[in-house]
Amino acid sequence: MTELKAYGHRIAVIGTGAIGGAVARRLLAAGHDVVVWNRTASRTAELVDAGATPAESVREAASSAALTLLTLTDHTAVQQCLAELDADLSGRTIIAMCTGTPGEAIRAARKVAALGASYLDAGLQTSPELIGTDAATILYSGSRPAFQRHRAVLALLSTPRFVGEAPQAAAVWDLTLFGLWYDAQLGLLRALDAVREAGVDVAEFADTAVKQLGHVVAAAPATASELLQASYPAGPATLAEHLTVVRHLIELRDGQALGDGGLPAVAARIEALIEQGHAGAGLTATIAPTTGEDGLAG
Ligand SMILES: NC(=O)c1ccc[n+]([C@@H]2O[C@H](COP(=O)([O-])OP(=O)(O)OC[C@H]3O[C@@H](n4cnc5c(N)ncnc54)[C@H](OP(=O)(O)O)[C@@H]3O)[C@@H](O)[C@H]2O)c1
Incomplete structure (x- = not known):
């Protein structure tokens, strides 16, 4: 000392x-x-x-x-x-x-x-x-x-x-914040890649993409609150509706330089939840605890 x-x-x-x-x-x-x-x-x-x-x-x-x-x-x-x-x-x-x-x-x-x-x-x-x-x-x-x-x-x-x-x-915190950035940025890159490939005006699309990303930002506090309260309302779409879009996206992304972004795992998780009777829940249900009072199971 x-x-x-x-x-x-x-x-x-x-x-x-x-x-x-x-x-x-x-x-x-x-x-x-x-x-x-x-x-x-x-x-x-x-x-x-x-x-x-x-x-x-x-x-x-x-x-x-x-x-x-x-x-x-x-x-x-x-x-x-x-x-x-x-x-x-x-x-x-x-x-x-x-x-x-x-x-x-x-x-x-x-x-x-x-x-x-x-x-x-x-x-x-x-x-x-x-x-x-x-x-x-x-x-x-x-x-x-x-x-x-x-x-x-x-x-x-x-x-x-x-x-x-x-x-x-x-x-x-540090790694997941990096991950959040990568998910958003790579999501944007996948989207730009797909529209360019289809001959869509990339600049015009980018303007609309900003609004779409804004929806995620605006909903972040409500999403965290759903998780904390173990309550998974449908919001803009139900799991059944999400599954249709996710399957279409997997097809659209087939062969893309950045791959499918892990969507097949997301589709499998949604399918399992639908099978368990949660077709009407919202997307936050996909990260619900595997067992819990909410009744959602893995
Ligand atoms: N730079 C950024 O913008 C930034 C931003 C956020 C986070 N970080 C993180 O901060 C950390 C440091 O980054 P930095 O930019 O300062 O890196 P850096 O400039 O490359 O400095 C690395 C330091 O580590 C020393 N070092 C490396 N291996 C060693 C070893 N085996 N034994 C002893 N000393 C060793 C180096 O010594 P020598 O001089 O002998 O090579 C040097 O002093 C990294 O983890 C990085 O990811 C950096």
Whole structure:
């Protein structure tokens, strides 16, 4: 604990690439005591010129800091760096700031707990240029006390948002938000591909596509509320009506560059629900729990 007291306000930045470099610069600009380590040591030179202390090893950096930020390519790099730590890091906080899966976050949290430290996982909804601005959001999950303890420092980097005590929560948010974007964007690309193939005016179609995408945006809160209440009203169409359209779409998309978007699995799910007597339910019923009070079964 003597060492921790001596370096109680020090922050270690492990990995000084695009994100790590921006984070370290922001912390230095705010007057923090920053220690840096990078696998390719020469890449810390600019930060050292700006006032950062260079460390010889991950171990030296992390054991001298109250807060360690692992701003690395991925969780393979995170595990490699964590494997270098063997000292008791009680009272310290370690944050993995990289894109990863929920399973990887759980693994990192276990390793950090074994070192006696608190773990936070971070989902970066930002780019290096936006670090230090209100336009950046970083999602955190894991130890709530650690988040609260370091909140003021984290607020220097972005709008910090705590999304849950499960270590993997930030990764789930981060990945599913990416997934939402991919689903919408790839849906648009599939549509443009199909209309161009059919000789339809793509620009004119795109204007109408904006309105169609707007319907999804506008209905998002009501859809979440249906899920929370386990109530699945038909809305614009029943499952029986959706099935007809989904089958037509599978035929239309046959042979398209981006495939069918997983619609055969959707059709199979709707067919199963119709067989169970839910033909009049709405589309949200397709993600109803497989068993539950609502009576919908898998
Ligand atoms: N850049 C963005 O716009 C952005 C946006 C959102 C999320 N992210 C996420 O943020 C994370 C960092 O991205 P970045 O853009 O900063 O990447 P980057 O510029 O490529 O930097 C990666 C850093 O990781 C280090 N590294 C890689 N493998 C390592 C290993 N095995 N052991 C030790 N150090 C290792 C690199 O060291 P060397 O210098 O030695 O190679 C470098 O410091 C990634 O998970 C990325 O997906 C980035």
